[in-house]
Amino acid sequence: MLHFEQTFMDFLLEHQERHHRTYHFLILMNSILNAAKRIQYYYLTGALHGNLGMAGSVNVQGEDVMKMDDIANEVVKHYLERSGRVIHAVSEEEENIIPMNVEGGRYFFYYDPMDGTSNVPHNLPVGFLFGIGKRNLDGPEDNHLRAGNEFRAAGMFVIPTGTFTLALRDAGCWRFHIDEMMNYVKPVRMVLPEDRKTWELSFNTANREYYAAGIQEWIRNNEKSFVFRYLGALAGDFHRILRNGGLFMYPAIVNHPVAKKNRPQGKLRLMYEAAVVAFMCCEAGGSAVDESGKSILDIVPEMPHQRTALYLGSKPLVEEIAGILRGGKGPASAPGGCR
Ligand code: AFP
Numbered sequence: 302m303l304h305f306e307q308t309f310m311d312f313l314l315e316h317q318e319r320h321h322r323t324y325h326f327l328i329l330m331n332s333i334l335n336a337a338k339r340i341q342y343y344y345l346t347g348a349l350h351g352n353l354g355m356a357g358s359v360n361v362q363g364e365d366v367m368k369m370d371d372i373a374n375e376v377v378k379h380y381l382e383r384s385g386r387v388i389h390a391v392s393e394e395e396e397n398i399i400p401m402n403v404e405g406g407r408y409f410f411y412y413d414p415m416d417g418t419s420n421v422p423h424n425l426p427v428g429f430l431f432g433i434g435k436r437n438l439d440g441p442e443d444n445h446l447r448a449g450n451e452f453r454a455a456g457m458f459v460i461p462t463g464t465f466t467l468a469l470r471d472a473g474c475w476r477f478h479i480d481e482m483m484n485y486v487k488p489v490r491m492v493l494p495e496d497r498k499t500w501e502l503s504f505n506t507a508n509r510e511y512y513a514a515g516i517q518e519w520i521r522n523n524e525k526s527f528v529f530r531y532l533g534a535l536a537g538d539f540h541r542i543l544r545n546g547g548l549f550m551y552p553a554i555v556n557h558p559v560a561k562k563n564r565p566q567g568k569l570r571l572m573y574e575a576a577v578v579a580f581m582c583c584e585a586g587g588s589a590v591d592e593s594g595k596s597i598l599d600i601v602p603e604m605p606h607q608r609t610a611l612y613l614g615s616k617p618l619v620e621e622i623a624g625i626l627r628g629g630k631g632p633a634s635a636p637g638g639c640r
Pocket of ligand 1: 417
Protein backbone atom coordinates (compact mmCIF):
# COMPACT_ATOMS: atom_id res chain seq x y z
CA MET A 302 0.00 0.00 0.00
CA LEU A 303 1.49 3.35 -1.02
CA HIS A 304 1.59 6.03 1.60
CA PHE A 305 1.85 9.78 0.84
CA GLU A 306 2.70 12.40 3.42
CA GLN A 307 1.42 15.95 3.16
CA THR A 308 4.09 18.23 1.71
CA PHE A 309 5.07 21.54 3.25
CA MET A 310 3.73 23.40 0.19
CA ASP A 311 0.34 21.67 0.41
CA PHE A 312 0.24 22.47 4.11
CA LEU A 313 0.99 26.12 3.43
CA LEU A 314 -1.45 26.39 0.51
CA GLU A 315 -4.21 25.10 2.74
CA HIS A 316 -3.20 27.49 5.51
CA GLN A 317 -3.19 30.50 3.17
CA GLU A 318 -6.51 29.52 1.63
CA ARG A 319 -8.15 28.94 5.03
CA HIS A 320 -7.05 32.38 6.23
CA HIS A 321 -7.86 34.13 2.94
CA ARG A 322 -4.26 35.15 2.43
CA THR A 323 -2.44 36.16 -0.76
CA TYR A 324 -0.02 34.04 -2.76
CA HIS A 325 2.93 36.38 -2.04
CA PHE A 326 3.97 34.53 1.10
CA LEU A 327 3.88 31.24 -0.81
CA ILE A 328 6.27 32.62 -3.39
CA LEU A 329 8.64 33.81 -0.68
CA MET A 330 8.48 30.47 1.14
CA ASN A 331 9.11 28.61 -2.09
CA SER A 332 12.30 30.65 -2.57
CA ILE A 333 13.39 29.95 1.01
CA LEU A 334 12.89 26.22 0.48
CA ASN A 335 14.90 26.32 -2.75
CA ALA A 336 17.70 28.12 -0.94
CA ALA A 337 17.70 25.65 1.96
CA LYS A 338 17.83 22.63 -0.34
CA ARG A 339 20.78 24.12 -2.21
CA ILE A 340 22.64 24.91 1.03
CA GLN A 341 21.90 21.36 2.17
CA TYR A 342 23.47 20.02 -1.04
CA TYR A 343 26.62 22.17 -0.71
CA TYR A 344 26.96 21.17 2.93
CA LEU A 345 26.48 17.44 2.34
CA THR A 346 29.14 17.47 -0.38
CA GLY A 347 31.28 20.08 1.38
CA ALA A 348 34.05 17.74 2.50
CA LEU A 349 34.37 16.24 -1.00
CA HIS A 350 34.53 19.62 -2.74
CA GLY A 351 36.77 21.40 -0.22
CA ASN A 352 34.03 23.76 0.99
CA LEU A 353 34.36 23.20 4.74
CA GLY A 354 37.39 25.47 5.25
CA MET A 355 38.01 29.16 5.78
CA ALA A 356 37.24 31.83 3.18
CA GLY A 357 40.14 34.02 4.33
CA SER A 358 38.06 37.08 5.28
CA VAL A 359 36.49 38.53 8.44
CA ASN A 360 32.79 39.43 8.74
CA VAL A 361 30.95 42.35 10.33
CA GLN A 362 31.02 40.54 13.69
CA GLY A 363 34.84 40.35 13.51
CA GLU A 364 34.64 36.58 13.02
CA ASP A 365 36.63 34.58 10.47
CA VAL A 366 34.39 33.77 7.53
CA MET A 367 34.12 30.18 6.31
CA LYS A 368 33.57 29.19 2.70
CA MET A 369 30.19 27.79 3.66
CA ASP A 370 29.17 31.18 5.16
CA ASP A 371 29.79 32.82 1.78
CA ILE A 372 28.14 30.05 -0.23
CA ALA A 373 25.04 29.94 1.95
CA ASN A 374 24.70 33.72 1.96
CA GLU A 375 24.96 33.96 -1.83
CA VAL A 376 22.42 31.18 -2.26
CA VAL A 377 19.88 32.84 0.04
CA LYS A 378 20.35 36.27 -1.54
CA HIS A 379 19.88 34.84 -5.01
CA TYR A 380 16.57 33.19 -4.19
CA LEU A 381 15.27 36.14 -2.16
CA GLU A 382 15.98 38.54 -5.01
CA ARG A 383 14.42 36.18 -7.48
CA SER A 384 11.22 35.97 -5.44
CA GLY A 385 10.66 39.70 -5.97
CA ARG A 386 8.83 39.77 -2.65
CA VAL A 387 11.55 41.10 -0.34
CA ILE A 388 11.90 44.82 0.39
CA HIS A 389 15.19 44.47 2.18
CA ALA A 390 17.14 41.78 3.98
CA VAL A 391 19.52 41.69 6.93
CA SER A 392 22.14 38.96 6.76
CA GLU A 393 24.55 37.89 9.49
CA GLU A 394 27.20 37.95 6.79
CA GLU A 395 26.73 41.53 5.60
CA GLU A 396 27.30 44.75 7.47
CA ASN A 397 24.65 46.77 5.68
CA ILE A 398 20.97 46.19 5.10
CA ILE A 399 20.58 44.62 1.66
CA PRO A 400 18.04 46.48 -0.50
CA MET A 401 16.02 44.21 -2.78
CA ASN A 402 12.63 45.10 -4.28
CA VAL A 403 12.37 48.34 -2.31
CA GLU A 404 9.21 49.69 -4.01
CA GLY A 405 7.33 46.51 -4.89
CA GLY A 406 8.42 44.09 -2.18
CA ARG A 407 6.14 43.02 0.62
CA TYR A 408 8.37 41.44 3.28
CA PHE A 409 11.45 42.13 5.38
CA PHE A 410 13.77 39.17 5.76
CA TYR A 411 16.30 38.68 8.56
CA TYR A 412 18.59 35.68 8.30
CA ASP A 413 21.66 33.81 9.39
CA PRO A 414 22.44 31.46 6.49
CA MET A 415 24.97 29.32 8.37
CA ASP A 416 24.67 29.51 12.14
CA GLY A 417 26.96 27.46 14.34
CA THR A 418 30.03 27.54 12.13
CA SER A 419 32.27 25.83 14.69
CA ASN A 420 30.46 22.67 13.54
CA VAL A 421 31.26 23.21 9.85
CA PRO A 422 34.75 21.61 9.74
CA HIS A 423 33.16 18.48 11.24
CA ASN A 424 30.16 18.50 8.89
CA LEU A 425 27.97 18.48 12.00
CA PRO A 426 24.60 20.28 12.24
CA VAL A 427 24.33 23.99 11.52
CA GLY A 428 21.29 26.21 11.11
CA PHE A 429 19.72 28.47 8.50
CA LEU A 430 17.56 30.76 10.63
CA PHE A 431 15.16 33.43 9.40
CA GLY A 432 12.49 35.86 10.56
CA ILE A 433 9.94 37.53 8.29
CA GLY A 434 8.31 40.92 8.82
CA LYS A 435 5.75 42.57 6.57
CA ARG A 436 5.27 45.95 4.91
CA ASN A 437 2.70 48.18 6.59
CA LEU A 438 -0.22 47.88 4.19
CA ASP A 439 -2.48 50.25 6.16
CA GLY A 440 -0.40 53.40 5.90
CA PRO A 441 3.03 54.78 5.08
CA GLU A 442 5.90 52.35 5.53
CA ASP A 443 8.92 53.60 7.50
CA ASN A 444 11.06 50.50 6.82
CA HIS A 445 11.96 50.17 10.49
CA LEU A 446 13.69 47.01 11.66
CA ARG A 447 10.96 44.74 12.97
CA ALA A 448 10.84 43.48 16.57
CA GLY A 449 10.03 39.79 17.02
CA ASN A 450 6.45 40.62 18.01
CA GLU A 451 5.97 42.07 14.52
CA PHE A 452 7.21 38.92 12.75
CA ARG A 453 4.70 37.12 10.57
CA ALA A 454 6.72 33.92 10.54
CA ALA A 455 10.09 32.58 11.64
CA GLY A 456 11.82 29.32 10.90
CA MET A 457 14.95 27.23 10.93
CA PHE A 458 16.46 24.48 8.86
CA VAL A 459 18.83 22.19 10.69
CA ILE A 460 21.35 21.31 7.99
CA PRO A 461 22.14 18.61 6.92
CA THR A 462 19.66 16.71 9.10
CA GLY A 463 16.78 17.52 6.72
CA THR A 464 14.52 19.03 9.34
CA PHE A 465 12.66 22.30 8.94
CA THR A 466 10.61 24.01 11.64
CA LEU A 467 8.37 26.97 10.88
CA ALA A 468 6.22 29.09 13.16
CA LEU A 469 3.35 31.06 11.65
CA ARG A 470 1.96 33.96 13.59
CA ASP A 471 -0.95 32.79 15.81
CA ALA A 472 -1.00 29.46 13.95
CA GLY A 473 1.55 27.39 15.83
CA CYS A 474 4.99 25.95 15.30
CA TRP A 475 5.36 23.06 12.83
CA ARG A 476 8.13 20.61 12.05
CA PHE A 477 8.77 18.93 8.67
CA HIS A 478 11.24 16.30 7.47
CA ILE A 479 12.85 16.06 4.05
CA ASP A 480 11.85 13.01 1.98
CA GLU A 481 13.58 11.09 -0.81
CA MET A 482 12.20 13.60 -3.37
CA MET A 483 13.75 16.51 -1.42
CA ASN A 484 10.29 17.68 -0.34
CA TYR A 485 9.69 18.73 3.24
CA VAL A 486 6.74 16.63 4.43
CA LYS A 487 4.67 15.39 7.36
CA PRO A 488 3.78 18.46 9.43
CA VAL A 489 3.89 17.86 13.17
CA ARG A 490 2.78 20.58 15.54
CA MET A 491 5.43 21.35 18.14
CA VAL A 492 4.22 22.08 21.66
CA LEU A 493 6.67 22.22 24.53
CA PRO A 494 5.88 19.33 26.89
CA GLU A 495 4.59 20.19 30.36
CA ASP A 496 6.01 17.01 31.84
CA ARG A 497 9.39 17.90 33.37
CA LYS A 498 10.70 14.35 32.88
CA THR A 499 12.19 15.18 29.47
CA TRP A 500 13.33 18.74 30.18
CA GLU A 501 16.93 19.57 29.29
CA LEU A 502 19.40 22.29 30.13
CA SER A 503 21.55 23.73 27.34
CA PHE A 504 24.32 26.31 27.71
CA ASN A 505 28.08 26.65 27.25
CA THR A 506 29.22 25.50 30.64
CA ALA A 507 32.73 26.90 30.04
CA ASN A 508 31.20 30.34 30.68
CA ARG A 509 29.23 29.58 33.84
CA GLU A 510 31.59 31.32 36.27
CA TYR A 511 31.22 34.54 34.31
CA TYR A 512 27.43 34.77 34.44
CA ALA A 513 25.59 37.13 36.82
CA ALA A 514 25.62 35.83 40.43
CA GLY A 515 21.86 35.08 40.42
CA ILE A 516 22.16 32.93 37.29
CA GLN A 517 25.12 31.02 38.71
CA GLU A 518 23.12 30.35 41.86
CA TRP A 519 20.10 29.16 39.84
CA ILE A 520 22.34 26.75 37.94
CA ARG A 521 23.85 25.36 41.15
CA ASN A 522 20.41 24.85 42.66
CA ASN A 523 18.77 23.31 39.60
CA GLU A 524 21.26 21.57 37.34
CA LYS A 525 20.88 18.16 38.97
CA SER A 526 17.21 18.04 37.95
CA PHE A 527 17.98 18.04 34.23
CA VAL A 528 20.01 16.27 31.59
CA PHE A 529 22.54 18.56 29.95
CA ARG A 530 22.94 18.92 26.15
CA TYR A 531 24.93 21.45 24.10
CA LEU A 532 25.80 21.38 20.41
CA GLY A 533 27.05 24.95 19.95
CA ALA A 534 24.62 25.64 17.10
CA LEU A 535 21.50 27.41 18.27
CA ALA A 536 19.23 25.73 15.71
CA GLY A 537 20.30 22.26 16.86
CA ASP A 538 20.10 23.06 20.56
CA PHE A 539 16.70 24.72 20.21
CA HIS A 540 15.48 21.86 18.01
CA ARG A 541 15.91 19.54 21.01
CA ILE A 542 14.29 21.96 23.47
CA LEU A 543 11.24 22.27 21.20
CA ARG A 544 10.65 18.55 21.45
CA ASN A 545 11.87 17.81 24.99
CA GLY A 546 11.30 21.11 26.80
CA GLY A 547 13.69 22.76 29.25
CA LEU A 548 15.92 25.78 28.99
CA PHE A 549 18.49 27.04 26.51
CA MET A 550 20.50 30.01 27.67
CA TYR A 551 23.27 32.22 26.45
CA PRO A 552 23.53 34.66 29.38
CA ALA A 553 25.48 37.91 29.42
CA ILE A 554 29.14 37.46 30.39
CA VAL A 555 29.65 39.96 33.20
CA ASN A 556 32.20 38.45 35.59
CA HIS A 557 35.14 37.59 33.36
CA PRO A 558 38.49 38.40 35.01
CA VAL A 559 39.73 39.77 31.67
CA ALA A 560 37.46 42.80 31.32
CA LYS A 561 37.45 42.86 27.52
CA LYS A 562 36.10 39.32 27.45
CA ASN A 563 32.89 40.43 29.13
CA ARG A 564 29.81 40.57 26.91
CA PRO A 565 27.24 42.54 28.93
CA GLN A 566 25.05 42.75 25.80
CA GLY A 567 25.19 38.98 25.33
CA LYS A 568 26.57 37.13 22.32
CA LEU A 569 23.64 36.10 20.15
CA ARG A 570 22.27 38.38 17.48
CA LEU A 571 18.79 39.69 18.14
CA MET A 572 17.23 39.93 14.69
CA TYR A 573 18.22 36.66 13.07
CA GLU A 574 18.98 34.43 16.05
CA ALA A 575 17.25 35.35 19.33
CA ALA A 576 14.03 36.87 17.92
CA VAL A 577 13.66 33.98 15.47
CA VAL A 578 13.83 31.24 18.09
CA ALA A 579 11.81 33.34 20.59
CA PHE A 580 8.99 33.69 18.04
CA MET A 581 9.03 29.96 17.36
CA CYS A 582 9.21 29.12 21.05
CA CYS A 583 6.22 31.35 21.86
CA GLU A 584 4.15 29.70 19.11
CA ALA A 585 5.05 26.37 20.74
CA GLY A 586 3.84 27.54 24.16
CA GLY A 587 7.20 28.63 25.59
CA SER A 588 8.82 31.99 26.13
CA ALA A 589 12.10 33.91 25.96
CA VAL A 590 13.67 36.82 27.81
CA ASP A 591 16.88 38.88 27.74
CA GLU A 592 19.26 39.73 30.61
CA SER A 593 16.83 42.28 32.08
CA GLY A 594 14.00 39.74 32.10
CA LYS A 595 12.26 41.49 29.22
CA SER A 596 10.55 39.52 26.48
CA ILE A 597 12.92 39.06 23.53
CA LEU A 598 9.94 39.69 21.24
CA ASP A 599 9.46 43.18 22.69
CA ILE A 600 12.98 44.39 21.94
CA VAL A 601 12.84 46.89 19.10
CA PRO A 602 16.11 46.60 17.18
CA GLU A 603 18.19 49.74 16.92
CA MET A 604 20.86 48.14 14.75
CA PRO A 605 20.75 45.19 12.35
CA HIS A 606 23.47 43.27 14.18
CA GLN A 607 22.43 44.06 17.75
CA ARG A 608 23.30 41.42 20.33
CA THR A 609 21.31 40.14 23.26
CA ALA A 610 21.47 37.60 26.05
CA LEU A 611 18.90 34.83 25.67
CA TYR A 612 16.94 32.58 28.04
CA LEU A 613 14.57 30.41 26.02
CA GLY A 614 12.28 27.45 26.55
CA SER A 615 9.61 26.09 28.87
CA LYS A 616 7.58 28.88 30.43
CA PRO A 617 7.97 27.96 34.13
CA LEU A 618 11.77 27.93 33.81
CA VAL A 619 11.98 31.14 31.78
CA GLU A 620 9.61 32.84 34.26
CA GLU A 621 11.76 31.70 37.18
CA ILE A 622 14.91 33.05 35.52
CA ALA A 623 13.13 36.27 34.52
CA GLY A 624 12.15 36.79 38.18
CA ILE A 625 15.82 36.55 39.19
CA LEU A 626 16.93 38.88 36.41
CA ARG A 627 14.28 41.46 37.31
CA GLY A 628 15.52 41.37 40.91
CA GLY A 629 12.06 40.71 42.32
CA LYS A 630 10.42 43.45 40.26
CA GLY A 631 7.22 42.70 38.35
CA PRO A 632 7.13 41.49 34.76
CA ALA A 633 8.64 43.91 32.24
CA SER A 634 6.33 42.59 29.54
CA ALA A 635 3.36 40.31 28.90
CA PRO A 636 3.27 37.26 31.20
CA GLY A 637 5.25 34.45 29.63
CA GLY A 638 7.16 36.90 27.46
CA CYS A 639 4.91 36.30 24.44
CA ARG A 640 2.44 38.47 22.59
P1 AFP B 1 28.96 30.75 15.32
O1 AFP B 1 28.09 30.67 14.09
O2 AFP B 1 29.89 31.90 15.29
O3 AFP B 1 29.61 29.43 15.64
O4 AFP B 1 28.00 31.08 16.54
C1 AFP B 1 26.97 30.21 16.85
C2 AFP B 1 26.11 30.85 17.86
O5 AFP B 1 25.74 32.15 17.46
C3 AFP B 1 24.88 30.02 18.18
O6 AFP B 1 24.39 29.26 17.12
C4 AFP B 1 25.32 29.15 19.35
O7 AFP B 1 24.25 28.84 20.21
C5 AFP B 1 26.35 29.98 20.04
O8 AFP B 1 26.81 30.95 19.10
C6 AFP B 1 27.52 29.17 20.48
O9 AFP B 1 28.44 29.97 21.14
P2 AFP B 1 29.67 29.34 21.97
O10 AFP B 1 30.60 28.74 20.98
O11 AFP B 1 30.25 30.53 22.68
O12 AFP B 1 29.10 28.33 22.91
